[in-house]
Structure formats: structure tokens, C-alpha cells
Amino acid sequence: MIPLSSATESPTFADVLLAAERIKPWAHRTPVLRSRTVDAEIGAQLFFKCENFQRMGAFKFRGAMNALSQFNETQRKHGVITYSSGNHAQGTALAAQLLGIPAVIVMPLDAPAAKVAATRGYGAEVVTYDRYTEDREEIGARLAAERQMTLIPPYDHPHVMAGQGTATLELLQETGPLDALFVCLGGGGLLSGAALAARALSPACKVYGVEPEAGNDGQQSLRSGEIVSIATPKTIADGAQTQHLGHYTFDVIRRNVDDIHTVSDAELIACMRFFAERMKMVVEPTGCLGIAAARKFKDQLKGKRVGVIISGGNVDLGKLAGFLAG
Numbered sequence: 013m014i015p016l017s018s019a020t021e022s023p024t025f026a027d028v029l030l031a032a033e034r035i036k037p038w039a040h041r042t043p044v045l046r047s048r049t050v051d052a053e054i055g056a057q058l059f060f061k062c063e064n065f066q067r068m069g070a071f072k073f074r075g076a077m078n079a080l081s082q083f084n085e086t087q088r089k090h091g092v093i094t095y096s097s098g099n100h101a102q103g104t105a106l107a108a109q110l111l112g113i114p115a116v117i118v119m120p121l122d123a124p125a126a127k128v129a130a131t132r133g134y135g136a137e138v139v140t141y142d143r144y145t146e147d148r149e150e151i152g153a154r155l156a157a158e159r160q161m162t163l164i165p166p167y168d169h170p171h172v173m174a175g176q177g178t179a180t181l182e183l184l185q186e187t188g189p190l191d192a193l194f195v196c197l198g199g200g201g202l203l204s205g206a207a208l209a210a211r212a213l214s215p216a217c218k219v220y221g222v223e224p225e226a227g228n229d230g231q232q233s234l235r236s237g238e239i240v241s242i243a244t245p246k247t248i249a250d251g252a253q254t255q256h257l258g259h260y261t262f263d264v265i266r267r268n269v270d271d272i273h274t275v276s277d278a279e280l281i282a283c284m285r286f287f288a289e290r291m292k293m294v295v296e297p298t299g300c301l302g303i304a305a306a307r308k309f310k311d312q313l314k315g316k317r318v319g320v321i322i323s324g325g326n327v328d329l330g331k332l333a334g335f336l337a338g
């Protein structure tokens with residue numbers, strides 16, 4: 013069991029509202045964009061919450077800032093430690109830098125170079141490991157104990173989940189009630205926070221998580237009623253290469269999410285191309301999960317008002333060029 017900084021119960025919508033107040037001075041209120049082309053293609057009204065324009069390029073800053081801003085004096089002094097394949101690393105490093113808290117980040121050896129450089133750029137110490145043979149949770153827990161640092165995991169933490177929920181809170185404040193919401197799914201921090209906000213502000217809204225086909229552990233978990241663990245999936249959606257949902261995230265997802273869909277890497281690439289060509293936006297592969305599913309299930313969305321969370325835009329430009337050319 014991962015030692016938590018303080019909270020020991022699944023978050024509620026009240027925690028999302030408190031998180032919004034806490035992070036307000038620091039986080040961007042990202043735009044909600046529309047596209048006539050997508051609306052025409054899908055036959056629905058789509059609202060894109062663009063977290064690719066969030067600070068450090070993804071929603072992860074929200075959860076990290078909400079968690080770190082609740083540290084007590086001793087925790088602030090010893091610092092924060094976390095493990096991440098990229099965006100949570102940058103989110104934590106930036107939040108720590110802004111709050112003057114030391115940060116150690118455990119990252120896979122094959123993490124995108126741009127993400128490693130950005131994390132170091134925010135002043136964090138980076139420790140690397142092999143994601144196919146070593147256990148990052150074990151490494152994180154050991155270092156945390158040795159250095160008395162507080163471990164803030166990438167998704168399975170009530171403060172992180174509440175922070176991530178603020179993206180959907182802002183979306184719904186702007187759009188009013190929606191019929192459906194599509195949310196990228198890795199370990200479930202974003203989806204669980206989104207579901208809390210949607211259940212409170214738009215109770216009839218169908219909430220869908222979207223995973224890469226190669227890693228449908230969340231879909232298996234929701235359908236079987238217990239957390240299913242898989243081998244690290246091989247997919248271009250590097251933000252969703254998680255092996256299992258968390259204890260807290262599954263608890264919230266199980267009770268508040270309608271279904272979990274999957275999409276292929278080819279479908280993600282088509283969406284990256286669409287965002288670049290039509291909306292002039294760089295969206296990372298994982299950030300395309302939501303729209304890819306909305307396109308795939310468009311027959312069920314005719315005439316509806318549909319929210320899509322674009323979760324991030326951090327993609328190595330060399331890789332992006334390869335995807336777009338391929």
C-alpha cells in the first residue's frame with residue numbers, strides 16, 4: 013500500500029471545488045474550443061477542453077498543484093518524490109518549483125527526451141529505471157523512506173484526483189449540462205475527477221473513459237468489477253501505458269463511469285493529423301483518445317452535446333512528424 017500524504021478516502025465533488033480554489037492562482041483556465049468540421053462529421057455539437065494549453069502542456073499540473081499546496085512545513089522541507097512516464101513528472105516538478113519544494117522524479121529510461129529535459133528544466137532531480145523489468149512503485153517507496161520525502165503517485169491519490177477533476181468542472185461551468193463526456197484513461201486520475209464533476213453538474217451526462225486497444229485493463233476492470241492488471245502495453249499513447257487502475261480511482265470509476273471504450277494507435281494518429289490540420293493544434297497521442305472514441309461511436313451521438321477532454325500536447329516533434337508522414 014502506498015503511503016499517502018494525508019487523505020485516506022476517495023474524493024468527492026466538494027474536494028474538486030476546493031481544489032479549484034487552491035489551484036486558481038497557478039493554473040491556466042484552458043479554452044473550450046469548437047470545430048464546425050468535427051460537428052459536421054460527427055453530427056453532434058462537440059466541446060473540446062484543451063488541456064494541451066495547460067501549464068507544462070497537460071492537465072497533470074492541476075493534480076500536482078492541488079496535492080503539493082496541501083503539504084505541511086515538514087513535508088515541504090523534505091520534498092516530494094514521484095514516478096511518472098512523463099507528464100506527471102513535469103507537473104510535479106513545476107508545482108514544486110513554484111512552491112519552493114525540492115522534487116525527485118523516478119522516470120523510465122525510454123521516456124520521451126523532451127519530457128525528461130523539461131522535468132530537469134523545472135529543477136527536479138531525475139532518477140531513471142527500466143520500465144519493462146523494474147517496479148517503479150517499489151523504487152519510489154524505497155527512495156521516499158530513505159529521504160523522508162512525500163510520495164505523490166501519478167493518479168491513485170485523492171488530492172491528485174480532485175485536482176484533475178477541475179478540468180471538467182471548468183468545462184461544465186462553461187458549457188452547461190452535456191449529454192456525453194469522453195475522457196482519456198490511463199490510471200484513472202483524470203477520469204475519476206471528471207466523473208465526480210459530471211455527476212454533480214450534469215447528472216444525466218454519460219461519462220466514458222477511453223483507453224488504447226493494446227491496454228484495456230480499465231475496460232476489463234469495469235466489466236468484471238475488480239481491478240485487472242496487465243503487462244505494460246505497447247502503444248503510442250505513452251500517457252496511458254499503465255498496468256492497472258488505482259484503489260481510489262477504481263472506487264470512483266466503478267460508481268460513476270458508464271463505460272470504457274478502446275481505440276487503436278492508427279485511430280489516434282488520424283486524430284493527431286486532424287488536430288494539426290484543422291485546429292492548428294499539437295496534441296499528443298494520449299490526448300487524442302477521447303476524440304478518437306467520439307468519432308468511432310458517432311452513430312450514438314447524433315444531435316447530442318458532447319464534451320471531449322484533450323489531455324495534453326507534449327509530443328516529441330520528430331516523432332510527431334513521423335506519425336503525420338506515415
Ligand SMILES: *Cc1c(COP(=O)(O)O)cnc(C)c1O
Binds near residue numbers: 203296
Ligand atoms: C497522464 C495522462 C493521461 C492519463 O491520465 P490518468 O489520470 O493516468 O488516467 C492522459 N493523457 C495525458 C496527456 C496524460 O499525461
